[in-house]
Amino acid sequence: MHRLPDTPPLHPAKVQAFVYRAPIENPVQTSFGIMHDRPAVLVRVEDRDGAYGWGEIWCNFPGVGAEHRARMLESCVAPILQERQWAHPAQAFETLSRRLEVLAIQAGEPGTVAQIIAGADMALWDLAARRLGQPLWRLFGGTPRIVTYASGLSPTDPQRLAAAKHAEGYRAFKLKVGFGEERDTANLRALREQFGPDTVLMTDANQAWDEQTAAHMSRRLAEYGPIWLEEPLRADSSPEQWRRLALASPLPLAAGENLRGDAQFDEAIDSGSFAVIQPDPGKWGGFSGCLPVARRVIAGQRMFCPHWLGGGVGLVAAMHLKAGVGHPGYVEVDSNPNPLRDLFAGPLLRPDEGTVTLPDEAGLGIEPDLAAAREFLVPHGYR
Template sequence: MTSIAGDAAGLASFRLAKVEALVFRVPVEQPVQTSFGIMHDRPAVLVRVEDTEGAVGWGEIWCNFPSVGAEHRARLLESAVAPILLERAWDTPEQAFDAVSKRLHVLGIQTGEPGTIAQTIAGADIALWDLVARRIGQPLWRLFGGTNRIGVYASGLNPTEPERLAAAKRDEGFRAFKLKVGFGAERDASNLRGLRDLLGDDATLMVDANQAWDVDQAAEMARRLADFRLQWMEEPIPADRPWSEWVQLAGRSPIPLAAGENMRGHAQFAEALSTSAFAVVQPDLGKWGGFSGCLPVARAVLGAGRMFCPHWLGGGIGLVASMHLKAAVGGAGYVEVDANPNPLRELLARPYPAVVEGAVTLCEEPGLGVAPDLDAVRGLRVKHAYR
């Protein structure tokens, strides 16, 4: 049997007895700001799968936007994805991923929600891989042939007093930091100046525009920000712009371009890699693909000589899954760790991995090596009323 985990990974067929979604929300004092919207609370949708022998696996579905999206994704998982997963036994998680994706393809077209459906499938795939790895007693990073130490960076530095949060994260062990931009040229430049003054020349800095500009605006901003010695400029233009615009911008930008969180499917990633536009590629395994889709993409990214840096901005299960994804392939780059306060990060992934000198060392426990502390988050759970 051939698998993304190799020919002799010790995988065995499994049959599921339960597939369920758990929705959580936690209010935050400081909203999370992007150039296109604000998060006034932090949601998370976990996927829990259990096989007929009692083994359990955990996954997570990306659900940050729109603000009502978490409950909807939970209902989609339980109404559309779960019945297919429960129909039969599966030889590998990839087999299930491919089958569910094929079965729900037309539904995605009909509803106009191919992305949302892909997100629910992705969260289920993460859970299936966690389940399988726990069954055979292997941590996922080892099952996929990787090593367990990876670089990380502090993400999501808001445009309001970013130095305060960056200083706290530096003290926690981070050495690389990403600022949200797209809030006006002067404000963006002033924030970067403050961060560089605070963190020094040795710190790695990146920016994320969240699709804020057109090509000319992005090229001008790249020119203005180049003196801050940025590792990359992320999604400076809308992710759905033609490849020709991305190539044009890459030729005009003194800062390397990064994107990928809003790409979906092997074909789109292959097209992106065939251009000269992207120095850094950032699939989000909770938005599309899970491990079954994103691990082949990660290997292709490294094979093309680009930097692979998984995107994640959600709860703890998806974050640790992203760490295993990066650990599986290695290479230069980082895993994104949201810098903003969010109890659903630490409480949903116990024991939460520590950052030491800009890196995380994943544990030897099987699967993801973490699990949610459901007692601690009981008061944060939201009923989504599918059943």
């Protein structure tokens, strides 16, 4: 069993949330909903000596959810973190998870609670690594180079956006499907014709189909050679349904962004149904939860590809998570316009032939430009 690296003790004095909303010209479509703007909830944890770290909470859906998550962080997580000194970020993660477990049940919000804990955990690890003067990828025992793919190619003219991302240095591309058989197959065929037989393509159905439709669509899409089919079924489908689909599908299956907790990830790894496991460090686990999961994924001979679709702080965290464990796999970078990604992640969004090299600066290695993002800051109303 791999253990998490040692870190200095931390005693948070201040825990803050910052809510941003950036307008976009074209809504982002998925099979289950539309994003009319790009939200981000950043977390800043400051220690008693003035050192600080940054994290990000997943907040894309529902569209009104960002402000709520910020209030939850400041009302539920902050008081616990400020109570005492923590020997390790994982100790804080475990305590927060345990103490907020009943609240999550009572409020009917286990996902929201997991997300606010995850964002706080990211910030604690960034703080700890800054205190040590180490980049997170090195602290985790990895190397700085990762391979990226451009995700979020929508069903409307995906070739145009893919061409733009190719010009920026991306060499692998993921198409959203789940918009009708003919439209999905035509879009994937167009991408294959655009890039030729050797370019890596992926598909993501965002939980769009039932088992029969998923098996049929997998056979249709397989003709164009994507390396995986992501979330073709609802994430809460039974293990038996996933096993049947895995046997029927000519395409390898991918999932994980909507799993929470060690038990669910262990079940997914052990089931044999998934070739690719994709934890989202802003939805559950941060680094304390997702780093051990990543190592178990690799030990189980599955591909580890962290999920991320949000602002730039969480994206860079996903990059460090992947870099920290190494092995073949990809880090997702959303293709759609998002000033909150671009302002916070900066030069890491320009890969060299698909590859990004993370910086040697301590922690996440970035400093969010809050002044540049000021026009997108919105109040969230917690006192």
